Amino acid sequence: MMLAASLSSGWFLENAFLIPLIPAIGFAVIIGFGRRLPKGGSEVGIASMALSLVIAIGTTVQWIQRVGSADGSSGEHALGGVFGFARSVFPAASEGGKGGEAYVEPVIRSWTWWQSGGLEFGLGQHIDGLAVMLLLLVAFISLLVQIFSTEYVAGDRRYTHFFAALTLFSAGMLVMVLAENMIQLILGWEIMGLCSFMLIGHWWEEAANSRAALKAFFTVRVGDMGLLVGTAVIFFGANQWAVENGSNGFSIQAISGWAMSGEASSSVLFWGAVALFIACIGKSGQFPLHTWLPDAMAGPTPVSSLLHSSTMVVAGVFLVARLYPVFYTGFDIGGTNVNLIAVIGAITIVIAAALAFVQNDIKKVLAYSTVSQLGYMMLGLGVGAWLPAVFHIFTHAFFKCCLFLAAGSISHSGSHHSFDMKKDMGGLWRKMPITAGTWMVSTAALCGVPFFSGFFSKDEIIDNAHNNGYNFFYYVGLIGAAMTAAYMTRATYLTFFGTARGAAAGEHHDEHGDAHADDHADDHGHDAHADDHGHDDHHGAHAGPHESPWRITAPLVILAVLAIGSGYLNAPAVGTHYFTDWVEPRGVAVELESYAGDEGHSEALGLAALPRAEEGYSEGCGYTDPAPGTVCYAPKLNHAKFSWGKAAPSILLVALGIGISTWLSLGVFGGRRNPLAGLTSRFAPARWIHTLLVRKYFLDDLYERVIVRAVAHPISRAAYWVNQNILDGVVNGVGRSGRTAGDWVYRNVDQRVVDGAVKASGVVASESGHALQPIQSGRVNQYGALLFGAATVGAILLILLNI
Amino acid sequence: MYAANFLLLGAVLFSIGVFGVIARRNAVMVLMSIELILNAVNINLIAFALMNDSAEGHVFALYVIAVAAAEVGVGLAMVLMIYRNRRSIALDELSEMRG
Numbered sequence: 001m002m003l004a005a006s007l008s009s010g011w012f013l014e015n016a017f018l019i020p021l022i023p024a025i026g027f028a029v030i031i032g033f034g035r036r037l038p039k040g041g042s043e044v045g046i047a048s049m050a051l052s053l054v055i056a057i058g059t060t061v062q063w064i065q066r067v068g069s070a071d072g073s074s075g076e077h078a079l080g081g082v083f084g085f086a087r088s089v090f091p092a093a094s095e096g097g098k099g100g101e102a103y104v105e106p107v108i109r110s111w112t113w114w115q116s117g118g119l120e121f122g123l124g125q126h127i128d129g130l131a132v133m134l135l136l137l138v139a140f141i142s143l144l145v146q147i148f149s150t151e152y153v154a155g156d157r158r159y160t161h162f163f164a165a166l167t168l169f170s171a172g173m174l175v176m177v178l179a180e181n182m183i184q185l186i187l188g189w190e191i192m193g194l195c196s197f198m199l200i201g202h203w204w205e206e207a208a209n210s211r212a213a214l215k216a217f218f219t220v221r222v223g224d225m226g227l228l229v230g231t232a233v234i235f236f237g238a239n240q241w242a243v244e245n246g247s248n249g250f251s252i253q254a255i256s257g258w259a260m261s262g263e264a265s266s267s268v269l270f271w272g273a274v275a276l277f278i279a280c281i282g283k284s285g286q287f288p289l290h291t292w293l294p295d296a297m298a299g300p301t302p303v304s305s306l307l308h309s310s311t312m313v314v315a316g317v318f319l320v321a322r323l324y325p326v327f328y329t330g331f332d333i334g335g336t337n338v339n340l341i342a343v344i345g346a347i348t349i350v351i352a353a354a355l356a357f358v359q360n361d362i363k364k365v366l367a368y369s370t371v372s373q374l375g376y377m378m379l380g381l382g383v384g385a386w387l388p389a390v391f392h393i394f395t396h397a398f399f400k401c402c403l404f405l406a407a408g409s410i411s412h413s414g415s416h417h418s419f420d421m422k423k424d425m426g427g428l429w430r431k432m433p434i435t436a437g438t439w440m441v442s443t444a445a446l447c448g449v450p451f452f453s454g455f456f457s458k459d460e461i462i463d464n465a466h467n468n469g470y471n472f473f474y475y476v477g478l479i480g481a482a483m484t485a486a487y488m489t490r491a492t493y494l495t496f497f498g499t500a501r502g503a504a505a506g507e508h509h510d511e512h513g514d515a516h517a518d519d520h521a522d523d524h525g526h527d528a529h530a531d532d533h534g535h536d537d538h539h540g541a542h543a544g545p546h547e548s549p550w551r552i553t554a555p556l557v558i559l560a561v562l563a564i565g566s567g568y569l570n571a572p573a574v575g576t577h578y579f580t581d582w583v584e585p586r587g588v589a590v591e592l593e594s595y596a597g598d599e600g601h602s603e604a605l606g607l608a609a610l611p612r613a614e615e616g617y618s619e620g621c622g623y624t625d626p627a628p629g630t631v632c633y634a635p636k637l638n639h640a641k642f643s644w645g646k647a648a649p650s651i652l653l654v655a656l657g658i659g660i661s662t663w664l665s666l667g668v669f670g671g672r673r674n675p676l677a678g679l680t681s682r683f684a685p686a687r688w689i690h691t692l693l694v695r696k697y698f699l700d701d702l703y704e705r706v707i708v709r710a711v712a713h714p715i716s717r718a719a720y721w722v723n724q725n726i727l728d729g730v731v732n733g734v735g736r737s738g739r740t741a742g743d744w745v746y747r748n749v750d751q752r753v754v755d756g757a758v759k760a761s762g763v764v765a766s767e768s769g770h771a772l773q774p775i776q777s778g779r780v781n782q783y784g785a786l787l788f789g790a791a792t793v794g795a796i797l798l799i800l801l802n803i
Numbered sequence: 804m805y806a807a808n809f810l811l812l813g814a815v816l817f818s819i820g821v822f823g824v825i826a827r828r829n830a831v832m833v834l835m836s837i838e839l840i841l842n843a844v845n846i847n848l849i850a851f852a853l854m855n856d857s858a859e860g861h862v863f864a865l866y867v868i869a870v871a872a873a874e875v876g877v878g879l880a881m882v883l884m885i886y887r888n889r890r891s892i893a894l895d896e897l898s899e900m901r902g
Contacts, residue, residue: 776901777898777901778897778898778899778901779894779895779897779898779901780833780894780897781824781825781826781827781828781833781894781895784821784824784825784833785825788821788824788825
C-alpha cells in the first residue's frame, strides 16, 4: 500500500484512452463534414493527430515519472543506488522478488462494452512501457505523414476520404496498442486491416491497385483466423485462473499472469501461441505470408510509409511483445535454442533481403527491407531479446518512415511519378540534396553503421541471440546485416549516383500513352495520380528534377535527425539504457491479492533491489513458478553485455556488404570493368538464382496457380457437381413425392374433412350472427345498459354463491 | 365506525352515475355520469383503506383520479368532434356502429 502510494500517476496516464478516441472522432468529422471544410478535412486529421501527440507526450512524461517513483524517489534506476534500505521494511515476496527492480504497475482502466452470459467484454486501457512507447511513436509518425500527405496527394479526387482513412487507420493502431483485453486488440487489429485495404486501393480505378488491396486484405485475413482461434484457445485456458483472481480470460494482464503462473497447461499455451503467431505472420509480413507487403506498394507513398514504419506491420510484432509470457512459456524460449518465432524470423530476414537485390522499383526494395527488418524483430522476440526487438520497432519506425518519404519525395519532384530506379533515377543527389542527405542518414541507420540508431537496436538483437544460446540465429542475423548493407547500397547508388536516366535526366515521358509497359502496380497508380491533377503547379514548366517543397522536406529532416538520435536512448556503447528502464516490463513477482481487477491500483512488492544480472538468471519469473500468492506478469530476461569486440563481426560484415555492393554497382551499373558484370547472362546457376528471386521464389505462383487452382477450383467444381446431381436430385425427388402426397391429401383430407368443418362453422357463425344482430343497435346507452345489467347479474350471482 | 356511511354514499353515487349513463341522451351528461361512477369507486377505495389501515387504497384512488382526468379529456375531445360533424351531441342519434 505504501509502495502503491509512491507510484506516481497523473491525468495523462489515467486518460490515455483519449489518444485513440480523438482520431476516431476526427475520422467521423472528416467523413461527415470534410468536403465542406476549406482544406477538405486534412486540417481535422492533422489537428486530431497533433492533439493525440500532445496527450501521448504527456503520458510518456508521466510514465517516466512513474517508473522513477517505483525505482526510488530520486528517480535513479536500479543500476544505481537503490540498494534501498527504504524498501527493506516491506515484506519479502518470498523468492519471487529476487534480483530485480521494482514492479511498475501498469495503469489499467476498463469499462464494460457489452455483457453476454455473465461475461463482460470491456474496453479500456493497459498503459505500460510498451504501450506508451508505441502510442508516442504512432501519434508522432502519423502526424508527420499527414503533413507530408497534404502536399503529396494535393488535388486528388478523393482527398477527403484519404485523410479520413488515414486518421481512422492511426486510431485503429492506437486502439490496439492500449488494448486492455484481447477483444479490444482484435477490434483495433481489424480496423487497421480495413483501413489498409481502403488506403492501398486508394486509386482503385486501376485494376492492379484494387488487386493489390484485395491481396493485402485476404492474405492478412488468412492470418487473422489464427488470431481468433488463438484468442479463443487462450481464453478457455486462462479464464478459470483469471476468474479466480477477479478478472476474465480476455484481460491481457490476466493472460500474462496465467501464462507465467505455472498452472497453465503447456499444450494449451503451445497451440494458443502457435495460432496467435500465425496472425502475426500474416500481419507482419513474415514468411510465408509476406507476399502482400510488396504489393501493398500500390498505395500512395505516405500510406506505404505509415504502414511500414509504425503501424500495421508492427502490429504482429506488437502482439508477440504484448503477450510475451504466452509465447515465452508456450515455446519455452528461455529453455531451448530453437523455436517457431526465431525460425520464421530468420527465414524472413534472409529471403526478403535476397529479394531486395533484384527489385528495380525503389519502393519495393524498401518493402522487402521492411519485411527483412520485421524478421529481425521476430528473431529478437524468438530468442528472448524482448527489449532489443521492441527497441528495433522504435528506431526502425523513424528511419524506415524517412526512407519511404524520401522515395515519395523523389517520385514527387525528381522522377516524375516513377519509382523505377533503373529507368528514371540516377545522379539525383545534386538536384535533391535534402532528400539525398536524409536518405543517406536513414540508410546508414538501416544498415547498422555504428553510431546510427539501427546499430544500437539490430546489434543488440544479434548479440542477445548469441548470449541466449541461439547460435545458429546469431549467424543468420550477421548474414542478414551484411545483405541489408549490400542491397541498400545498390539502391542508393542507382537512385542518387551514376548517370541520370529517364525522368531524372529531365526527359518527359509520355505517361498517358502508358510508356511503362511493365506491370508494376505503382506506375499505374501514379499515372492515374498524375492524370488527376494534370501537370499543374510544380510540374507546370517541368523543369526536371528539383527539391521538394518544405511540407515534404520538413518531415524528412525531422525523421533523419531521429534516425540518428533515437538510438541513443538505449545505446550500450555510450552507456545509456533509458529505454530498458522505461519500457521493459519488470519480471518481478507481485502479491496476488493486489491483482488489479477492479481498482486499477495495486501494490507491488519490491525487495531490496539487487544489481541487474547481466549474464543470466537461474531463478525468478520465467524460470521457476511464482510462489503461492504471487504472480509474474513478465519473464525475467537476460541482457547481453555490450562490448566492441562482440560488435566487431557485424560491423565488419556491414562494411564488407557496403564495399562489395559499391564495387558491384560501379561495375554493373556504372560501366566500369568488372569480372562479375553480366554474370547472369553468362553463368547458368546465377541466372537461375536471379530468376528465382525475380519471381519471388514462385510463392505468388504457388498461391495463385497451385493453391487457388488446385485447391479452390476442384473444390468449386466438386461443389458444383454435388449441387447439380445430389442436392438437386434430392430436392427434385422430395418435390415429386411431395406432390403425389399433396394430391392425395387434397382430395381426401382437404376437400372432405377440413372444408366440411370450415363450412359448418361458417354456417353456425352466420346464423348466430343474424340472431344477435338486433342487439348491435349502435347506441351507446343501450350498450351501457347491457354492460351494467350484466355486471349487476354477475354481482348478484357472486353474493348469492358466496353467502 | 362511519365506514358503512361512506359505502352507502359510494353506492348512491354509483347508482346515480349508472342511471345517468343509461338514461341521458346528452353526451356531456353521460361523461359527467361516468365521473360520478369513478368517484363512487374512489370513495369506496378510501373507505376500505381506512378500514384496513393501509395506504394502498389511497394510492389507487390517486391513480383513478389521474386516469379519470385523461379519460374526460379524450371524451370531451370526441364529443367536440362529433358536435362539429353533426351539429348535435344527442347519443340516440349516433348509431353508425349498428351491426
